[in-house]
Amino acid sequence: MCDGLEGTLTLNWNDGFIFAASEGPEWSYKFSQLKGSSDDGKETLKFHFRQADGRGIDRKEITCSDLHSLIYCMTSFLTAKVATIDPSFVKVDARKSGI
Numbered sequence: 001m002c003d004g005l006e007g008t009l010t011l012n013w014n015d016g017f018i019f020a021a022s023e024g025p026e027w028s029y030k031f032s033q034l035k036g037s038s039d040d041g042k043e044t045l046k047f048h049f050r051q052a053d054g055r056g057i058d059r060k061e062i063t064c065s066d067l068h069s070l071i072y073c074m075t076s077f078l079t080a081k082v083a084t085i086d087p088s089f090v091k092v093d094a095r096k097s098g099i
Contacts, residue, residue: 001063
C-alpha cells in the first residue's frame with residue numbers, strides 16, 4: 001500500500017522502481033534517483049527519490065505485511081544490478097576472505 005492505494009511495487013531492470021495500483025502506474029523513478037531508504041523493521045518502508053529536475057526530494061512510503069521478504073528481494077535484485085554494472089563488485093579476494 002502506498003498513499004492509501006493497494007498496489008504493486010516492481011523493480012524493473014531498465015526502468016527502476018514502479019508503483020502501480022489497479023488503474024495503472026502511480027509513480028516511477030530510475031535507480032539513480034534513489035537517494036535513501038529506511039524501514040521501521042515491522043511493515044513500513046520509506047524511499048527518498050530525487051525529483052527528475054534534481055531540485056527536490058519525493059518521499060514515498062510503502063506498507064507491506066511481509067516487509068522482511070520485500071527487503072530481501074529488493075537487496076538481491078539491487079546487488080545483481082550493481083554486479084552487472086561493475087563485475088568487480090562480486091570478486092572475492094581469496095587471500096582476504098580466508099578461502
